[in-house]
Each structure stands twice: as structure tokens, then as C-alpha cells.
Amino acid sequence: xxxxxxxxxxxxxxxxxxxxxxxxxxxxxxxxxxxxxxxxxxxxxxxxxxxxxxxxxxxxxxxxxxxxxxxxxxxxxxxxxxxxxxxxxxxxxxxxxxxxxxxxxxxxxxxxxxxxxxxxxxxxxxxxxxxxxxxxxxxxxxxxxxxxxxxxxxxxxxxxxxxxxxxxxxxxxxxxxxxxxxxxxxxxxxxxxxxxxxxxxxxxxxxxxxxxxxxxxxxxxxxxxxxxxxxxxxxxxxxxxxxxxxxxxxxxxxxxxxxxxxxxxxxxxxxxxxxxxxxxxxxxxxxxxxxxxxxxxxxxxxxxxxxxxxxxxxxxxxxxxxxxxxxxxxxxxxxxxxxxxxxxxxxxxxxxxxxxxxxxxxxxxxxxxxxxxxxxxxxxxxxxxxxx
Amino acid sequence: xxxxxxxxxxxxxxxxxxxxxxxxxxxxxxxxxxxxxxxxxxxxxxxxxxxxxxxxxxxxxxxxxxxxxxxxxxxxxxxxxxxxxxxxxxxxxxxxxxxxxxxxxxxxxxxxxxxxxxxxxxxxxxxxxxxxxxxxxxxxxxxxxxxxxxxxxxxxxxxxxxxxxxxxxxxxxxxxxxxxxxxxxxxxxxxxxxxxxxxxxxxxxxxxxxxxxxxxxxxxxxxxxxxxxxxxxxxxxxxxxxxxxxxxxxxxxxxxxxxxxxxxxxxxxxxxxxxxxxxxxxxxxxxxxxxxxxxxxxxxxxxxxxxxxxxxxxxxxxxxxxxxxxxxxxxxxxxxxxxxx
Numbered sequence: 001x002x003x004x005x006x007x008x009x010x011x012x013x014x015x016x017x018x019x020x021x022x023x024x025x026x027x028x029x030x031x032x033x034x035x036x037x038x039x040x041x042x043x044x045x046x047x048x049x050x051x052x053x054x055x056x057x058x059x060x061x062x063x064x065x066x067x068x069x070x071x072x073x074x075x076x077x078x079x080x081x082x083x084x085x086x087x088x089x090x091x092x093x094x095x096x097x098x099x100x101x102x103x104x105x106x107x108x109x110x111x112x113x114x115x116x117x118x119x120x121x122x123x124x125x126x127x128x129x130x131x132x133x134x135x136x137x138x139x140x141x142x143x144x145x146x147x148x149x150x151x152x153x154x155x156x157x158x159x160x161x162x163x164x165x166x167x168x169x170x171x172x173x174x175x176x177x178x179x180x181x182x183x184x185x186x187x188x189x190x191x192x193x194x195x196x197x198x199x200x201x202x203x204x205x206x207x208x209x210x211x212x213x214x215x216x217x218x219x220x221x222x223x224x225x226x227x228x229x230x231x232x233x234x235x236x237x238x239x240x241x242x243x244x245x246x247x248x249x250x251x252x253x254x255x256x257x258x259x260x261x262x263x264x265x266x267x268x269x270x271x272x273x274x275x276x277x278x279x280x281x282x283x284x285x286x287x288x289x290x291x292x293x294x295x296x297x298x299x300x301x302x303x304x305x306x307x308x309x310x311x312x313x314x315x316x317x318x319x320x321x322x323x324x325x326x327x328x329x330x331x332x333x334x335x336x337x338x339x340x341x342x343x344x345x346x347x348x349x350x351x352x353x354x355x356x357x358x359x360x361x362x363x364x365x366x367x368x369x370x371x372x373x374x375x376x377x378x379x380x381x382x383x384x385x386x387x388x
Numbered sequence: 389x390x391x392x393x394x395x396x397x398x399x400x401x402x403x404x405x406x407x408x409x410x411x412x413x414x415x416x417x418x419x420x421x422x423x424x425x426x427x428x429x430x431x432x433x434x435x436x437x438x439x440x441x442x443x444x445x446x447x448x449x450x451x452x453x454x455x456x457x458x459x460x461x462x463x464x465x466x467x468x469x470x471x472x473x474x475x476x477x478x479x480x481x482x483x484x485x486x487x488x489x490x491x492x493x494x495x496x497x498x499x500x501x502x503x504x505x506x507x508x509x510x511x512x513x514x515x516x517x518x519x520x521x522x523x524x525x526x527x528x529x530x531x532x533x534x535x536x537x538x539x540x541x542x543x544x545x546x547x548x549x550x551x552x553x554x555x556x557x558x559x560x561x562x563x564x565x566x567x568x569x570x571x572x573x574x575x576x577x578x579x580x581x582x583x584x585x586x587x588x589x590x591x592x593x594x595x596x597x598x599x600x601x602x603x604x605x606x607x608x609x610x611x612x613x614x615x616x617x618x619x620x621x622x623x624x625x626x627x628x629x630x631x632x633x634x635x636x637x638x639x640x641x642x643x644x645x646x647x648x649x650x651x652x653x654x655x656x657x658x659x660x661x662x663x664x665x666x667x668x669x670x671x672x673x674x675x676x677x678x679x680x681x682x683x684x685x686x687x688x689x690x691x692x693x694x695x696x697x698x699x700x701x702x703x704x705x706x707x708x709x710x711x712x713x714x715x716x717x718x719x720x721x722x723x724x725x726x727x728x729x
Contacts, residue, residue: 043471337671338672
């Protein structure tokens, strides 16, 4: 059992951070689609561009990449009005209302600053910034400009996660007591972009190395089920994080994270490993009355709760319901495979709600509090004092 | 000449380096890993320099280009998703061309592929040559075809705008040691081979023959600003080539023939079903996509008349000799270079 160490108190500067509320300069756009632009046309851009090229609330006015060919490819495939290799030129000529920053994480701070300075709302891939303080600086700039800054928390909007949240909200699980978010990516040490020694991925230079690419997902998902009143950085929010490197790959700073977070009465385990298989993205939530789990890579939803039939028959009914649910999930899984639906299915929902909020002036689905808590938890996981 | 060869450690690249050395050129071989180069037999040749660089980033590329007379650009990504192949093929070529400009190198021989042709538009049993139609955008085709098409256009446009001298070579199916099967034949299992089609010609080019063509093109006046197909004199039918391969197997596998017409009907039925039931969004195996099936197995013929007119090249090894060399216990081409060193 790891030793639990309190996270340090929040710094005065951080405490004074603005809380995301309605922005003075943000006005509803009425029926006009928002002029959207994308910077960075790597793999994740495809998911954003699918939304931007089909949703009537968006008009894709530009895509930008350092590679002219990649920019042209994305513009041609997703019918963008123009392709650019220079973001400043795109801001000036395309005049986007919203800029999607989809470049590698180490470039986010600079590009987000430029986009906000150009007067555009920003949707940014996670993590917005390597450290919380940089996120707060960006947030203040957005506030000063009367603009929205939204981090992509796409897995929050996957159907199984929304279903588990609803179960918890409706009290079907009783009082939530345990959360486990577990990601297994067994192959990334041996092959693919993170293992490429000829061109080391820039994420290796992030504070948590390559794991920094993934821990945002784990943290924002875990935080959905932790009590919102217990803030990271307070004595009731305790963190112990075991960062390990079990493999010999020279590029990897760490290849395994096993962390325990205790927020009031709720325990959360945040687990990431490259030393198991097959690839998994599991979320399990346990309450006083029941539990629910899913795997976002092979989506299913298993719910074990008190059923009609009382204490005697509930286990049997749960088994039947779970079995039937798994069979239905297998059929859906096959359909998803054939129809090329990816685990990013929540991204469309996230972007849809974000664009709706930008049009109406409402709060986006990922709020300041959501982003701030996630970045505080990541900082806490990385804090030397919390290492085991 | 002093030649920079990208992709020097690749299946084709190691033979191109060996051939360039054999012809007396000085070679700068661009590699990612020195350990791989040592296995190729030419790493310690007196006329070779090794340049450690990765074309996906610009760092060090201009230095690698500096002082060479021409670049033989072989590096490309053959696997991975669209973005991995874009990075390894298209972005790599963008970076190389920018580095050549910086280093004032104005001659490139770029290796494209037969995959750029639009096989749906080529009439049955006609002959594919350099004037055959190429794909417009290849979104329907695989990642390899798409990225090779973009790469080829990029090279041509860049060189034309700057008055550089380019040669685009489109090799057919490059075969050799460890690479005898092709998707143009069908699917290969351990004991069962599924042969799709029978009478389509396979545009084979033995790797040593192909390497000779590439090096010959570097200093041939006739190759300047030309697009040339590279195939050997013998382009056997699928049926014959599969039979030749089968004969050389220690345990002869069972060959299951699927007529091209049946595969074509099935692919078109799958396409209609996909459009009707899935809005055209379903991902199906390549043989069930008509444009991909046609690229692999449509009954067509191929010619090397164009390249023979342009450069002094004749395929040195016959099909039988090529197969024998591919299956021999030692690699004669690379061994000879080691001996020369």
C-alpha cells in the first residue's frame, strides 16, 4: 500500500485564477455557422474535420499545416475553403471564429496564444499546456479577449461514459465510492510513432514523457466521479503516484503509472501501463449499491445493480442482463469495425455541444472548472512529494 | 557522379547502392541505422559515405545533399495509416526537395510506382504505358497509391517550377530475395494460395534489373524530365508466375483459383451494398473494392519500350535467373560489392 501524501496547498496565484463564467464579449451568433479553422493535420485532425465538414453549425474556412501537401490533402478531403502553411496568414485571410489546435502538445501554448490574440475561440487537443500555470495564463488571455478556450475531453462524451454518469447521477449505483480508469497500450513501446528512435516524438519531452499524452484522459474521466466539492490541492484530496519504467526503451521516461487518489470518501485508481495486453481503456465505477464498467476501446456497458427479484434473484438477473448486453455489444463492435467508427465517437458529441454553446453564448460542455481540476490533478500526480 | 541515395537500407535501396558503386559512382547513402547498413555489404566500400538522417524532419538534410550531382530518391513508407505514409513519403519528399534547393542540387530521380495508374480507365487487355491515365486523387485506392501519386506530382511540379531536371521512374512489381509474392496474385497462406485472376500479366521487375535502370537513369540524357515505366522483358501471367513460385516451394501449396470475373462481380455487388446499406462508409477488404481489385488483377499488358528508348538499359536477368538468384543461398549482387571493397 503506497504512502499517501497530501498535495500542497494551492498557490495564491492559482487561487486567484478566474472561474469560467459567462464572458462579456461573447454573443450568440444566431443562425450563422461559425467559421472554423484547423491547425495541424495529423491523425486526430481527421476526427475534428469529419465534424467540421458535415455539421451545419460550422463552416470550414481553412486548414493549416507546415507540410503544404498535408494541408492540401486535408483541405481537399474535407472540402475546406483553403489550405495554409502559416497560421498567421490563415488568421488574417480566413478570419476564423474558432480555431482547432491539433498540433503536438509542446506547441500548444504558442499556437493557442496566437489564435486567441487573433480573436478566435480555441478548441485545443489535450493537454492544453504541460503545466497548470501555463494553462492559467492562456485562460486569462481568453477571458481578457472575451473568448472561449476549450480543451478536448472527448472520452467523457462516449456513450458508455455518459451512461455510467447517468447511472451515478440517478443514484442507481448508490453513493459512488470507487473509480478505476485503466489504459493499457502494450504496443507503443515497441512500434509506432512513440517508439521511433529515428524521429523521437516530441511528447517524450513533456513532463510525464509520452504518458503525458494520455493522462489527461485518465484524469478528467476519474474526476467526473470524484466529489466536486473536494478540490485537488486541499487536505481532503490525497494523491500517491507510482511512476515506473519497467522496460529498457531509451526514449521512454516512464512506461507505467499506478496512482491512487482519495477525495473525501471516494477512492480513484488511475492506471496506465505499456506492460500488459490487449489494449484497453477501462472505466469502472463502484457505488454503495452497484457498479458499472466499460471498455472504451471495445465498447460495452456492464451494470450490476439491485434488480427486481430481490436479493436472491438479483445476481442471476444481473448475469443474464450482462450476457445479453455483451452479445449486443459484440454486434455493435462488428458494425463499428466495418463502418470505421473509432473510439473517438465522443468527439462529435463534444464538438457539437461546444459549437452549440459558442453559437448561443452558453457555457461549453468542458468548463474552466473541468480543465482546471484536470490540470491540477496532473500536476499533483507529477509532484515529487506525491511519488511512491 | 556523386549520388545521394535515400532509402539506401531498403529492399530496393541496398541494390541501387551496390549497382551505383559497381558503375564507379561515389555514393552517399542516406540511412537511419548504421547497423542495418553493415549487413548490406557496402558500408565499408571506399566510395561510400553514410549520411544519418531521417527525411521526415529537415534537420541535417541540406548537409546530406551538399556536394552531390544527383539524388536517387527511393525512400517511402509502405505501411501504416494514411498519416504515417504521408509523413514517410510525401512530407519526406517535401523536406528532401527543400534541402536540395538549399544545397543547390538540381537533379533528382524519383521512384514512383505502377500504383498511380487508374486501372478502371485502362481498357481490358490493353497495354499500360507511360501515357495511360493516372488516378485523379486516389481517395478510393489505398494509402500507398494515394501518397505515391501526391509524391510524383510534387516532384514534377517542384522541378518544373525551378527548371530542375527530374526523372520519375515507375517500377512495376519489384521482386527478389524474400519478396516473391505480390498482392497482384491474390492472398498467400502457408498451405493454401488464393489466386485471384489468371490471365493478367504481372508487371515484374527483378530488383537487380530495376536497380540498374535507376542508376542508368541518373546520367542518361534521354531520361531527363521523363516519366518512365520499369518492367522486365518477361511479364508472365498470374497463372504462370504462381506456378513458377509453387514449383520452387519445398512443400507445394494448394492453389485455389478465383476467376477475375467472379471477383469483379463480387466487388461490385459489395460496392452497391455498401452504398445502399452503409452510405458508402463501410470499410471492406481491398479485393472487394472494384478500383483496388482492378489495380491488382485486371487483365492488362505492360511494356518497357519507353524506358528502353530513353536510357541504355536492358534487363540483365531473365525471370528464371531472377528467381534462381532470389532463392540462392547467398546474395550475389551484395557479395560482389563486399569483395570489391
